[in-house]
Amino acid sequence: xxxxxxxxxxxxxxxxxxxxxxxxxxxxxxxxxxxxxxxxxxxxxxxxxxxxxxxxxxxxxxxxxxxxxxxxxxxxxxxxxxxxxxxxxxxxxxxxxxxxxxxxxxxxxxxxxxxxxxxxxxxxxxxxxxxxxxxxxxxxxxxxxxxxxxxxxxxxxxxxxxxxxxxxxxxxxxxxxxxxxxxxxxxxxxxxxxxxxxxxxxxxxxxxxxxxxxxxxxxxxxxxxxxxxxxxxxxxxxxxxxxxxxxxxxxxxxxxxxxxxxxxxxxxxxxxxxxxxxxxxxxxxxxxxxxxxxxxxxxxxxxxxxxxxxxxxxxxxxxxxxx
Amino acid sequence: xxxxxxxxxxxxxxxxxxxxxxxxxxxxxxxxxxxxxxxxxxxxxxxxxxxxxxxxxxxxxxxxxxxxxxxxxxxxxxxxxxxxxxxxxxxxxxxxxxxxxxxxxxxxxxxxxxxxxxxxxxxxxxxxxxxxxxxxxxxxxxxxxxxxxxxxxxxxxxxxxxxxxxxxxxxxxxxxxxxxxxxxxxxxxxxxxxxxxxxxxxxxxxxxxxxxxxxxxxxxxxxxxxxxxxxxxxxxxxxxxxxxxxxxxxxxxxxxxxxxxxxxxxxxxxxxxxxxxxxxxxxxxxxxxxxxxxxxxxxxxxxxxxxxxxxxxxxxxxxxxxxxxxxxx
Numbered sequence: 001x002x003x004x005x006x007x008x009x010x011x012x013x014x015x016x017x018x019x020x021x022x023x024x025x026x027x028x029x030x031x032x033x034x035x036x037x038x039x040x041x042x043x044x045x046x047x048x049x050x051x052x053x054x055x056x057x058x059x060x061x062x063x064x065x066x067x068x069x070x071x072x073x074x075x076x077x078x079x080x081x082x083x084x085x086x087x088x089x090x091x092x093x094x095x096x097x098x099x100x101x102x103x104x105x106x107x108x109x110x111x112x113x114x115x116x117x118x119x120x121x122x123x124x125x126x127x128x129x130x131x132x133x134x135x136x137x138x139x140x141x142x143x144x145x146x147x148x149x150x151x152x153x154x155x156x157x158x159x160x161x162x163x164x165x166x167x168x169x170x171x172x173x174x175x176x177x178x179x180x181x182x183x184x185x186x187x188x189x190x191x192x193x194x195x196x197x198x199x200x201x202x203x204x205x206x207x208x209x210x211x212x213x214x215x216x217x218x219x220x221x222x223x224x225x226x227x228x229x230x231x232x233x234x235x236x237x238x239x240x241x242x243x244x245x246x247x248x249x250x251x252x253x254x255x256x257x258x259x260x261x262x263x264x265x266x267x268x269x270x271x272x273x274x275x276x277x278x279x280x281x282x283x284x285x286x287x288x289x290x291x292x293x294x295x296x297x298x299x300x301x302x303x304x305x306x307x308x309x310x311x312x313x314x315x316x317x318x319x320x321x322x323x
Numbered sequence: 324x325x326x327x328x329x330x331x332x333x334x335x336x337x338x339x340x341x342x343x344x345x346x347x348x349x350x351x352x353x354x355x356x357x358x359x360x361x362x363x364x365x366x367x368x369x370x371x372x373x374x375x376x377x378x379x380x381x382x383x384x385x386x387x388x389x390x391x392x393x394x395x396x397x398x399x400x401x402x403x404x405x406x407x408x409x410x411x412x413x414x415x416x417x418x419x420x421x422x423x424x425x426x427x428x429x430x431x432x433x434x435x436x437x438x439x440x441x442x443x444x445x446x447x448x449x450x451x452x453x454x455x456x457x458x459x460x461x462x463x464x465x466x467x468x469x470x471x472x473x474x475x476x477x478x479x480x481x482x483x484x485x486x487x488x489x490x491x492x493x494x495x496x497x498x499x500x501x502x503x504x505x506x507x508x509x510x511x512x513x514x515x516x517x518x519x520x521x522x523x524x525x526x527x528x529x530x531x532x533x534x535x536x537x538x539x540x541x542x543x544x545x546x547x548x549x550x551x552x553x554x555x556x557x558x559x560x561x562x563x564x565x566x567x568x569x570x571x572x573x574x575x576x577x578x579x580x581x582x583x584x585x586x587x588x589x590x591x592x593x594x595x596x597x598x599x600x601x602x603x604x605x606x607x608x609x610x611x612x613x614x615x616x617x618x619x620x621x622x623x624x625x626x627x628x629x630x631x632x633x634x635x636x637x638x639x640x641x642x643x644x645x646x647x648x649x650x651x652x
Binding site for chain 2: 065077093108141164
């Protein structure tokens with residue numbers, strides 16, 4: 001076990017998978033000579049060469065589209081979108097391509113593409129570069145959508161994403177690259193579509209993922225000092241969505257808060273809450289609470305931007321309200 | 324294209340007859356499809372290939388088995404020219420379990436990967452990036468195939484077209500970009516939608532070698548395709564072929580065709596690719612009228628049997644609803 005950053009964990013997963021399987025290659029904007037705009041693929045170009053670390057034009061439609069085609073034809077492309085905000089330019093290829101090509105032709109093709117995309121707000125990048133639109137992509141059957149919250153899960157889930165025959169959108173959060181965690185040496189794979197208890201507790205359940213996990217862990221520490229122990233369930237994957245551990249936790253706590261960085265309406269919280277009411281109504285003693293982003297395009301001004309994003313204090317407050 | 328025409332003259336009679344058979348088969352299939360649609364047996368949209376038969380048949384008569392083929396949603400003729408048996412096409416049109424795409428795709432989504440036919444795609448332009456990626460996979464793996472990507476004139480105005488053509492040049496991808504210019508994107512004439520009327524000029528912008536040919540003459544298409552595919556094979560880089568053709572029917576069934584005159588359609592019908600080829604075969608003494616009549620009867624018989632097969636085929640079972648969504652199903 002070594003303590004490494006999220007950036008290193010993702011980088012290691014890519015490096016090891018490329019060493020393991022020659023079919024795996026990377027394509028995207030500035031992934032090669034530049035070394036990745038978030039430095040995830042630094043040194044890859046020198047080591048693996050231009051054929052396997054392919055710098056593309058700034059043209060997201062053909063980045064995802066050509067990766068779809070290469071995946072259909074037996075390669076294992078990892079297509080990097082510099083930010084998830086640019087995925088909207090490739091929306092048709094993701095939604096009408098990656099997610100549907102297998103079903104539409106009666107199972108003749110598989111599309112083992114991984115689309116890596118960086119999302120999240122909080123860096124004063126303005127409205128178009130700060131979004132957390134994860135649920136948009138999770139809406140479509142045929143896709144798998146993963147968003148890890150720890151370096152351990154990032155490495156194990158990215159390896160799983162590369163190895164599965166299904167199309168995967170792998171969402172990273174730009175403010176989390178420096179966050180550290182324990183990661184075992186050598187190869188391991190985490191299962192896709194299995195949520196995970198990231199903190200034990202018996203007073204309240206917090207269901208979250210990605211950046212929300214970090215915030216929730218800190219909120220839990222604050223609550224612990226008041227004698228409130230939160231059990232934290234990390235969804236890790238939005239499609240497939242596994243609520244098994246959340247329901248198990250609810251049976252004990254009977255109270256839950258759902259935390260996400262994205263907007264509230266039609267969000268992860270909305271979906272999770274609806275399913276919990278459908279499947280675990282008898283275990284819920286207090287109305288579920290959602291902590292999410294204020295529904296505005298994120299402003300540039302630092303103070304305003306932070307007002308819009310979910311904060312640790314918001315989670316603490318929501319927990320107190322459900323107790 | 325002079326050299327290619329010499330090659331065409333040396334075509335053996337068997338291949339000439341096969342070409343005639345195939346074009347007649349596509350025509351008959353489409354007429355039957357229209358009939359089945361009117362009977363309510365085909366749902367959704369139905370885009371017929373009538374008038375454009377020489378393009379798919381001429382082009383794909385010179386493809387090699389390792390060459391991948393993709394096209395847009397007007398895909399029945401391409402499917403036949405890729406070697407899919409007509410009964411599996413009609414079964415798909417009827418949504419049957421025996422259809423090429425198991426009844427999940429319908430008219431616009433025929434494919435048979437065993438025949439290297441990678442499908443018809445219904446979002447205009449969306450398969451051009453796929454073609455670039457399939458060609459990249461060949462190049463990456465050191466395999467010899469050319470990716471043949473067919474699309475209409477309408478697709479050349481969308482961003483995908485430009486992104487894919489550009490990438491294919493930047494990355495030296497072995498793609499034959501083949502524009503079937505049937506002169507209308509739905510009801511909008513080329514000159515009303517495209518800044519240049521000769522679509523091949525768009526390839527110029529990417530420094531891509533190109534040509535524009537008559538798509539109503541199957542032998543001309545075949546000759547040009549042979550040369551274009553040869554270029555891609557030899558250089559490992561793209562070529563752009565614009566084939567000027569015309570669809571005799573509306574965009575899809577139910578198109579009131581307010582955007583063009585009957586006179587224009589009649590004029591183009593004079594250039595019917597099957598009539599022209601038939602006349603050529605008789606005039607050159609290759610075949611007699613009787614020879615070709617026998618072939619036409621065979622085609623009628625083949626389509627009738629295919630319809631019978633398709634109608635007798637089962638619908639997909641209810642459990643098929645959840646199959647083939649992910650790789651483990």
